[in-house]
Amino acid sequence: MSGFSFNLLKTIDPRFRLGKLIFSRNKHEKILDTPNWFVYTMRGSVPHLTPDNLQTIPVDALGITLEHFLEAQPPPSTHFVGGIHKFLNLEDYLLFFDVRDSGKLQHISFNTDKFVSVVTDQGCRKVTPEEYVRYMNIYNPDIFASMADLISVKNPSLKRVKKSVDRTLNWLDETLEKTEEGIHVFGVVTGHDRHEERVRSAQETASRNVAGFVLNGLDLDMTSKERLDLMKISLNHLPKNKPRVAYGLGAPGLTIGIDIFDTSYPSEETSLGHGLTFLILENGIQNEQEKFINLWDNKYRTDFRPILDGSELIKQLTSTSKIKRPSYKTIINWVNTSWNAVDMGLIQ
Amino acid sequence: KSALTWEIIAKCSTSKARVGKLILPHGPVDTPVFMPVGTQGTLKGITPKQLEELGCQIMLNNTYHLGLKPSQELLEQIGGSHNFQNWNRNLLTDSGGFQMVSLLKLAKITEQGVEFQSPHDNESTMLLTPEHSISLQNSIGADIIMQLDDVVSSVTTGPRVEEAMDRSIRWLDRCISAHKKPDSQNLFAIIQGGLDMDLRKKCVEEMVLRDTPGYAIGGLSGGEEKDIFWRVVTLCTDLLPKNKPIYCMGIGYTEDLVVCSALGVDMYDCVFPTRTARFGNALTSKGSLNLKSVKFSKDFQPIEKDCDCVACKSYTRSYIHLQTTKETVGCHLISLHNVAYQLRLMRNIRQAIIEDRFPSFVKQTFKDFFGSEEKYPVWAINALKSVNIDLLS
Numbered sequence: 026m027s028g029f030s031f032n033l034l035k036t037i038d039p040r041f042r043l044g045k046l047i048f049s050r051n052k053h054e055k056i057l058d059t060p061n062w063f064v065y066t067m068r069g070s071v072p073h074l075t076p077d078n079l080q081t082i083p084v085d086a087l088g089i090t091l092e093h094f095l096e097a098q099p100p101p102s103t104h105f106v107g108g109i110h111k112f113l114n115l116e117d118y119l120l121f122f123d124v125r126d127s128g129k130l131q132h133i134s135f136n137t138d139k140f141v142s143v144v145t146d147q148g149c150r151k152v153t154p155e156e157y158v159r160y161m162n163i164y165n166p167d168i169f170a171s172m173a174d175l176i177s178v179k180n181p182s183l184k185r186v187k188k189s190v191d192r193t194l195n196w197l198d199e200t201l202e203k204t205e206e207g208i209h210v211f212g213v214v215t216g217h218d219r220h221e222e223r224v225r226s227a228q229e230t231a232s233r234n235v236a237g238f239v240l241n242g243l244d245l246d247m248t249s250k251e252r253l254d255l256m257k258i259s260l261n262h263l264p265k266n267k268p269r270v271a272y273g274l275g276a277p278g279l280t281i282g283i284d285i286f287d288t289s290y291p292s293e294e295t296s297l298g299h300g301l302t303f304l305i306l307e308n309g310i311q312n313e314q315e316k317f318i319n320l321w322d323n324k325y326r327t328d329f330r331p332i333l334d335g336s337e338l339i340k341q342l343t344s345t346s347k348i349k350r351p352s353y354k355t356i357i358n359w360v361n362t363s364w365n366a367v368d369m370g371l372i373q
Numbered sequence: 374k375s376a377l378t379w380e381i382i383a384k385c386s387t388s389k390a391r392v393g394k395l396i397l398p399h400g401p402v403d404t405p406v407f408m409p410v411g412t413q414g415t416l417k418g419i420t421p422k423q424l425e426e427l428g429c430q431i432m433l434n435n436t437y438h439l440g441l442k443p444s445q446e447l448l449e450q451i452g453g454s455h456n457f458q459n460w461n462r463n464l465l466t467d468s469g470g471f472q473m474v475s476l477l478k479l480a481k482i483t484e485q486g487v488e489f490q491s492p493h494d495n496e497s498t499m500l501l502t503p504e505h506s507i508s509l510q511n512s513i514g515a516d517i518i519m520q521l522d523d524v525v526s527s528v529t530t531g532p533r534v535e536e537a538m539d540r541s542i543r544w545l546d547r548c549i550s551a552h553k554k555p556d557s558q559n560l561f562a563i564i565q566g567g568l569d570m571d572l573r574k575k576c577v578e579e580m581v582l583r584d585t586p587g588y589a590i591g592g593l594s595g596g597e598e599k600d601i602f603w604r605v606v607t608l609c610t611d612l613l614p615k616n617k618p619i620y621c622m623g624i625g626y627t628e629d630l631v632v633c634s635a636l637g638v639d640m641y642d643c644v645f646p647t648r649t650a651r652f653g654n655a656l657t658s659k660g661s662l663n664l665k666s667v668k669f670s671k672d673f674q675p676i677e678k679d680c681d682c683v684a685c686k687s688y689t690r691s692y693i694h695l696q697t698t699k700e701t702v703g704c705h706l707i708s709l710h711n712v713a714y715q716l717r718l719m720r721n722i723r724q725a726i727i728e729d730r731f732p733s734f735v736k737q738t739f740k741d742f743f744g745s746e747e748k749y750p751v752w753a754i755n756a757l758k759s760v761n762i763d764l765l766s
């Protein structure tokens with residue numbers, strides 16, 4: 026059981042939103058300042074970080090993917106008494122569940138009116154909305170996204186897009202009816218590349234008793250500009266006072282009114298050996314020309330400086346501009362192929 | 374010359390087991406001690422801070438790997454491996470010779486040193502001499518460094534074994550004269566001589582004359598008969614001076630650690646606990662668990678009930694089963710537990726010796742670990758009997 030509310034503190038035109046997501050964990054009230062991230066996980070763990078190391082990074086909320094647990098059904102963890110927070114040793118964190126991986130949408134098989142196809146290491150699995158809600162009621166996460174019929178073919182027909190919107194809405198109704206109290210449901214807004222269907226999906230979802238919205242950019246196989254434009258259509262028809270989560274967008278999402286992002290971006294960069302070195306300041310992104318350093322590059326062999334000397338850099342920057350968001354979080358997670366050391370850092 | 378002090382603080386009244394306090398340049402080491410292996414200046418997936426919190430007082434680094442990367446030049450620049458890896462406790466480095474012989478197929482040993490094909494271009498040959506090994510180890514700056522020895526496989530027989538033993542003595546002399554930092558680094562000799570008791574005896578006699586700060590028993594744990602292995606170990610601990618620490622190289626299994634401690638060995642190292650973690654194997658006092666196995670998918674107990682490592686305090690076997698071999702976190706957690714297990718085993722050995730109840734501790738450990746007496750290895754029964762511990766009584 027967890028309390029949950031969202032306060033929109035400030036908007037600059039409809040697009041830039043500053044808010045607070047208030048939730049309670051372990052009898053403590055916690056605040057997730059937005060814009061913010063759900064930290065990306067694999068099989069319910071933050072890649073490479075043991076829990077003591079995770080604690081050294083100021084993380085409050087994690088995104089968990091059901092797909093990663095579905096090799097066996099029901100997942101063995103549904104037999105664990107005490108909920109998913111305890112099973113994953115994440116009792117102080119806000120946990121947000123979705124069926125599919127927010128970092129990649131791997132097409133495997135078709136969805137039907139009854140189920141969604143998902144990818145596991147053991148191959149394709151099917152999951153029905155009824156099963157999904159049952160698992161969520163056992164896991165008892167803070168929030169989960171209702172099941173969505175995402176389209177994984179290129180240029181779908183209008184008929185297919187309509188079917189996707191209808192299925193997603195039907196599943197949302199079933200989900201809202203069966204979800205136990207204290208677990209909050211976010212509705213997934215679909216409509217693919219059809220203007221009128223995006224509007225219909227947004228309006229219909231908004232008319233239901235959802236706690237927030239999810240926009241998934243991963244099924245839109247197009248440029249990020251086109252993707253942003255399509256998402257904007259949906260956002261125009263959503264109420265302002267509920268939080269919006271988006272997948273598959275980087276920093277530009279900030280400019281269309283998204284409150285929470287997934288962090289597949291830093292995870293991806295980490296797996297390439299990239300240590301992020303940029304800061305977001307009042308007047309834009311600093312270090313844009315060098316957003317990261319490639320730690321696999323031989324030139325860093327003899328570089329004895331830290332990945333980012335925060336204090337030095339901030340001193341340098343504050344003389345010319347003010348740092349507005351002092352808690353911009355970046356996990357610098359250095360996993361070098363050969364040394365395999367884990368180095369975490371926080372840029373403030 | 375020596376940069377250590379060594380004091381025996383307790384002795385078992387039955388066996389040859391002993392507890393010592395070794396003071397090295399980077400702090401104290403309680404012996405008998407197990408040294409985890411951080412090949413390239415890190416234990417895979419474990420931060421130096423985590424290792425410190427586990428109570429690890431000394432770690433082993435491989436000279437061969439550090440010499441390749443980050444390289445001697447770089448280690449000189451940054452002031453040694455302690456600085457490079459941000460580890461303020463003790464380090465021990467091997468000579469690099471064993472790694473070359475075992476990793477590089479075309480290594481050839483001559484009186485000059487170990488000749489090997491360059492790993493950089495695979496064409497030119499390079500030579501690791503005793504002088505070069507010591508120079509590398511001086512740059513790395515470990516608290517204990519090892520002589521370059523002529524290693525033959527422990528199953529080799531014939532004149533090659535004697536040649537290797539004699540050469541190791543000559544190379545020890547070259548290492549001693551090449552050693553530039555005897556004030557801050559302790560050079561240990563390595564006893565060779567294969568499985569031949571006379572050669573071992575001769576080697577000990579010669580090397581003891583060199584009066585190094587400590588001694589290692591080398592050339593073992595290479596697939597030899599265990600019943601001969603323990604006889605070599607006990608011969609060496611009998612002959613070596615009682616006022617120097619004794620290090621048996623490449624030892625890390627639970628039963629080996631217990632038996633060798635009973636025979637009077639003070640230090641051990643092995644890649645086993647961290648390597649086996651990568652395959653999903655967790656060590657426990659009741660034997661090892663392969664957490665990849667589906668039977669753990671709904672097992673909601675910790676790996677080991679009384680373990681206070683991060684893995685056992687935070688997670689069930691079911692969770693680790695979900696991660697293991699798929700996510701690095703699974704391997705990190707099992708590595709952490711396995712290192713915690715080894716360090717706890719050594720702590721329990723020391724405590725039992727201090728309280729002079731080591732024989733009953735040994736019996737209980739075997740009982741827990743093997744379950745029934747039929748499963749006790751015969752060599753271990755024999756070895757322990759030689760120091761008056763009767764496992765079967």
Ligand SMILES: [Zn+2]
Binds near residue numbers: 357368369371
């Ligand atoms: Zn950092």
Ligand SMILES: [Zn+2]
Binds near residue numbers: 710
């Ligand atoms: Zn443990």
